[in-house]
Amino acid sequence: MDDPSRSERPDLLLAVDLAPSALDQLGALCTLHQAVTPEARVALAERIGGRIRAIVTNGTxxxxxSLIAALPNLGIICAQGAGYEGVDCEAARARGIVITHGPGVNADCVADHALALLLAALRDVPRFDAAVRAGQWREGGTARPSAYGKRVGILGLGGIGRRIAKRCAGFDMEIRYHNRRAVPDMAWAYMPSVEELCAWADFLFVALPGGAATRHSVGRAALAALGPEGFLVNVGRGTVVDTAALVDALSTGGLAGAALDVIEGEPDVPAALRELPNVVLTPHIAGRSPEAMAAAIEQVLGNLTAFFAGKPVLSPIPAPT
Known part of the structure; x- marks a missing residue:
């Protein structure tokens, strides 16, 4: 992607794949150097590391x-979406590098997908679809639970969690949540622990960010509390859920079902998880819609434009607590 006119535009390392329209927009502002694997990024840094002034990446x-150190003129890292756990923020801050993210740009899309996952798992839509395509009609079919009036636990009441809760309210579901701390002036009840939330809920939506602080927040105790009639939906990060514990619960009747858009260790999905009939899987696409992707790249462009103009960026990551 080198361009003869690159001297007029700052050089940018693109660490992820983007749609052609997004590439065109970024390319109008910067000279792009795409490297979507760790090895490619190392090679690029060795070749032109001194020219790179910006990185566009995603949360994971x-x-x-080591990469940050190999880019001596790096000034800004832009993560699409709300997450940024893949970025070594401590190393970047030590250099005075600006880090931005995209809170809220895909929250509605993720919430829509979360409800679609719940309904697909709850009503066993993938299995019934496959049966009809195979020429079957209610052969061996069983009655499936409904969503109406159930109790929903939201783990992580940020922008996505709140939107999930509002959509669940449309099904007349009762809603409670757990965060690190209670949210002031919130209509929904706060539960002091993940296990207590799971013991109360019929369905648990996971909308937590990734990172060491949230790793395996949903483990064996939480899954046991959710119980044999419970359903889990994860649209946060795969690392939040203990995959081994989840497979055990699903395969032994300890949990009725699960629906996952994010999986620990993705894109590698354990065979034990793929083979279970009571889990619905999608490939980390909850936040991908034309509207959400357009909003995400627009925010990235806004942050880059502000930075290169010497102005405050639009969406810096929160200061560490």
Whole structure:
């Protein structure tokens, strides 16, 4: 993607794949150098590391301290979407590098997908679809639970969690949530622990960010509390749920079903998880819609434009607590 006119535009390392329209928009502002694997990024840094002034990435792609150190003129890292756990923020801050993210740009899309996942798992839509395509009609079919009036636990009441809750309210579901701390002036009841939330709920939506602080927040105790009639939906990060514990619960009747858009260790999905009939899987696409992707790249462009103009960026990541 090198361009003869690159001297007029700052050089940008693109660590992820983007749609052609997004590439065109970024290319109008910067000279793009795409490297979507760790090995490609290392090779690029060795070749032209001194020219790179910006990185565009996503929440899960690793931008380690070693890569940051190999880019002496790096000034800004832009993560699409709300997450940024793949970025070594401590190393970036030590250099005075600006880090931005995209809170809220795909929240409605993720919430829509979360409800679609719940309904697909709850009503066993994938299995019934496959049966009809195979020429069957109610052969061996069983009655499936409904969503109306159930109790919903939201783990992580941020922008996505709140939108999930509002959609669940349309099904006349009762809603409670758990965060690190209670949200002031919130209509929904706060539960002091994940296990207590699971013991109360019929369905648990996971909308937590990734990282060490949230790893395996949903483990064996939480899944046991959710129980044999419970359903789990994860649209946060795969690392939040203990996959081994989830497979055990699903395969032994300890949990009725699960629906996952994010999976620990993705894109590698454990065979034990793929083979279970009571789990619905999608490939981390909850936040991908034309509207959400357009909003995400627009925010990235806004942050880059502001930075290169010497102005405050639009969406810096929160200061560490």
């Amino acid at each position: 792609t690793a931008i380690p301290a």
